[in-house]
Amino acid sequence: MNEAAKKEFCEKYEDSAHCIGRVGLTVGILLLLAAPLAMGWVLGTGPNWKAFCKGFAQVAVIYWTSGVMEFLVYAPMLGSGASYLTFITGNIINLKLPCAVNAREICGTEVGTPENNIISTLSVAVSSLVTILVLAVGVLCLVPLRPVLESPILAPAFNTVIPALFGALAFKYFYKNLKIAVIPLILMSTLFVLIPSLIANVSLLILLSGAMAIGSAYWLFKKGKLD
Structure with missing residues (x-):
């Protein structure tokens, strides 16, 4: 496939992905809303x-x-x-x-x-x-x-499944990008140790740590310290 044909194929793929994605997303949201409303209508309540x-x-x-x-x-x-x-x-x-x-x-x-x-x-x-x-x-x-x-007997194991899973997933990326990960990793770990109640807001802190990682990567790149 030459470059012109490849470019045309990619453009068609992007257009179809957006078209099908928007339609599918709309239908999916409507179905998610329709299920409880339909049950309420059948049961005569709302x-x-x-x-x-x-x-x-x-x-x-x-x-x-x-x-x-x-x-x-x-x-x-x-x-x-x-x-x-x-x-x-x-x-x-x-x-x-x-x-x-x-x-x-x-x-x-x-x-x-x-x-x-x-x-x-x-x-x-x-x-x-x-x-x-x-x-x-x-x-x-x-x-x-x-x-x-x-x-x-298995109860203690289930209590550690999520930390073990995320620890295994995270280590791979931390190790490969240690320069980028070290600052948000240290700060987030310190925050959770000092203020355990922040665990309830972990989704927001993930975004904050992501922004910190992006900032660290940009700074390292500008300094020529990032491969």
């Missing part, structure tokens, strides 16, 4: 809309900034198609983003390129399908496995 609007406003004031920041931080890394899939299926930082990053490293693509957009979209799509399959199997096996899962 929410107190005044209380709902009041509660929604209180939550929106808190989370709209993190929503905007997540889009600004993650969309360039994921690309167009993967962003639409990720923002409707969720689990960005702990599932979709690591899958996209690993796929990019395996295929040797660069962020911001059409090749990376395609690879990220495929990896996020496969991740979503695998998640659905695993959850379906988990739901089917929940009743027979309940005595094992609720065993007092």
